Amino acid sequence: MNSYPVSPLIEDIIQVENLTKTIDNGSNRVEILRGLTFAIPRGEFVAIMGASGSGKSTLLGLMAGLDTATSGRIILDGIDITNLGEDKLARVRGTKIGFVFQAYQLVPTLTAEENVLLPAELTGAGGDIEHRARELLERVGLGNRGHHYPVQLSGGEQQRVAVARAFITRPPILMADEPTGNLDSVNGAHILELLLELNREEKTTLVLVTHDQQIAGQADRVVALRDGSIVSDTRSARAVEA
Numbered sequence: 001m002n003s004y005p006v007s008p009l010i011e012d013i014i015q016v017e018n019l020t021k022t023i024d025n026g027s028n029r030v031e032i033l034r035g036l037t038f039a040i041p042r043g044e045f046v047a048i049m050g051a052s053g054s055g056k057s058t059l060l061g062l063m064a065g066l067d068t069a070t071s072g073r074i075i076l077d078g079i080d081i082t083n084l085g086e087d088k089l090a091r092v093r094g095t096k097i098g099f100v101f102q103a104y105q106l107v108p109t110l111t112a113e114e115n116v117l118l119p120a121e122l123t124g125a126g127g128d129i130e131h132r133a134r135e136l137l138e139r140v141g142l143g144n145r146g147h148h149y150p151v152q153l154s155g156g157e158q159q160r161v162a163v164a165r166a167f168i169t170r171p172p173i174l175m176a177d178e179p180t181g182n183l184d185s186v187n188g189a190h191i192l193e194l195l196l197e198l199n200r201e202e203k204t205t206l207v208l209v210t211h212d213q214q215i216a217g218q219a220d221r222v223v224a225l226r227d228g229s230i231v232s233d234t235r236s237a238r239a240v241e242a
Contacts (some may be wrong), residue, residue, distance in 0.1 A: 005008070006055060008216070011041065011042075012039035012040060012041050012042075012171065013040060013041065013076070013077050013172060013173060013205050014039065014040040014063060014074075014075070014076060014077075015039045015040075015073070015074070015075040015207070016036055016037060016038050016059075016063065016072070016074055016104060017037055017072055017074075017075075018035050018036070018037055018220075019033055019035065019036040019037070019059070019062065019071075019072035019073070019074065020033055020034060020035055020036075020069065020070045020071045020072055020075070021033040021055070021058055021062065021068055021070050021228075022067055023068070023072045024060055030054050031228055032058050032228050033058060033059060033062075034066055034227075034228040034229045035070075035072070035229075036059065036072070036228075036229070036230055037231065038223060038233060040205060040207065041178075041205075042115070042172070042205055043204075044203055044205055044206075044220050044221060045205075045206040045208070045218075045220045045221070046205075046206070046207050046208070046219060046220065046222075046223060046242060047197065047208050047209075047210055047215065047218075047221070047222045047223070048060065048207065048208070048209045048210070048220035048222075048223050048224075048225065049209075049210060049211060049213075049216050049222055049223070049224045049225070050056060050211070050224055050225035051103045051211070051226070052211075053227075054150070054225040054226055054227065054228070055172060055225050055227075055228040056210055056225050057136045058130055058241075059209075059225070060175055060177050060207065061207050061208065062074060063076070063175065063207065064068035064175050065081050065084075065089045065092060065093050065097070065098065066093075066177060069082065072135055073239050075174045076092060076096055076097070076173065077093055077096050077172055077173065079096070080192050084226060086111065087099075087127070089191070090237045092162040094119060094121055094122060094123035094169070095169065096171055096172055096173055097170040097171050097173045097174070097175055098119075098165075098166030098167055098168075098175070099174075099175055099176075100162050100163055100166050100175075100176040100177070100179045100202070101162065101164055101176075101177055101179070102157045102177055102178040102179060102181040102182055102196070103182065104150070104155070104159055104161075104162050104182075104209050105162065105163075105210070106150040106158055106161060106232065107233065108150050108151060109149075109150060109181065110149070110150075111138060111147050112145055112146050112147070112148055112150070112153065112157075112161045112162070113130075113133050113134065113138075113139060113146035113194040114147075115148065115161055115162075115165055116133040116136060116137060116149070116161060116164045116165045116166065117130065117133045118165065119168050119169050120132075120133075120168045120169050122190060123169060124157060125168070129168065132168060133146075133164070133168060134146060134192055136167055137161070137166055138159070139159040139164070139194075139198065140163055140164050140194055141160060142157060142160055142161065142164070143159065147186045151178040152191060153189075154183055154190065155182055155183055155227065156187030156190065157214045158185075159180075159182075159183060159187070160178075160190075160191065160194065163179075163191065163195060163198065167198055167202055170202060171204060171241040172204055172205060173204060173205045173206070173207065174195070174199060174204045174205065174206045175207050175208075176195065176206070176207070176208040176211060177209045178207065178209055178211070179191055179195065179208065180210075180212070188238075192215055192218070195208075196218065217236070221233070221234065221235045221236065222233060222234050222236070229236070
């Protein structure tokens with residue numbers, strides 16, 4: 001049995017309850033998030049949209065356990081992460097969440113395959129992780145580039161490595177912060193296609209921050225933020241029909 005505080009309501013893989021985030025900026029207190037409440041069912045693809053400064057990346061960071069809320073509660077896959085110590089929080093991040101960042105965040109001294117393996121090695125994941133890493137690199141079209149270092153790869157190739165890395169531990173939740181923001185339209189479309197295909201195959205829940213209406217249009221649901229508040233929460237026609 002785990003020692004985490006567990007919510008009895010686990011049909012939603014992510015629960016956000018009255019979440020606030022404020023920072024002190026000199027003599028001013030800035031409200032970044034203002035009492036957000038929503039839930040995300042398992043397997044859903046949710047796009048979080050909003051202009052720069054709306055709070056969308058802050059929200060993603062809080063849900064990922066990378067930052068601490070001022071007040072409110074976040075429950076991930078039945079685990080209340082709100083007041084977890086750093087060791088337990090790191091364990092939750094390592095086993096529950098895969099990340100794809102706008103700036104790739106690859107370790108420059110590691111090869112593509114070693115970068116993909118890194119989360120599994122840090123969490124002590126079992127099984128033949130080397131075989132899975134090679135399979136994932138094949139899946140993202142880089143089967144012959146596993147021994148190349150990030151500097152030897154294009155931006156689109158580096159992001160494909162990051163996508164493969166995000167799936168190495170088979171996390172139930174994938175979080176992506178503007179994953180196509182540094183790419184041209186062709187590479188951006190390819191990365192989104194990979195994310196959606198792998199997301200369906202791995203049966204994960206995808207939470208993606210974007211300002212791109214075309215990307216959001218492929219989501220099951222769009223949560224729009226403005227000035228730290230939710231201004232709309234809508235499901236796509238495709239999701240409603242399904």
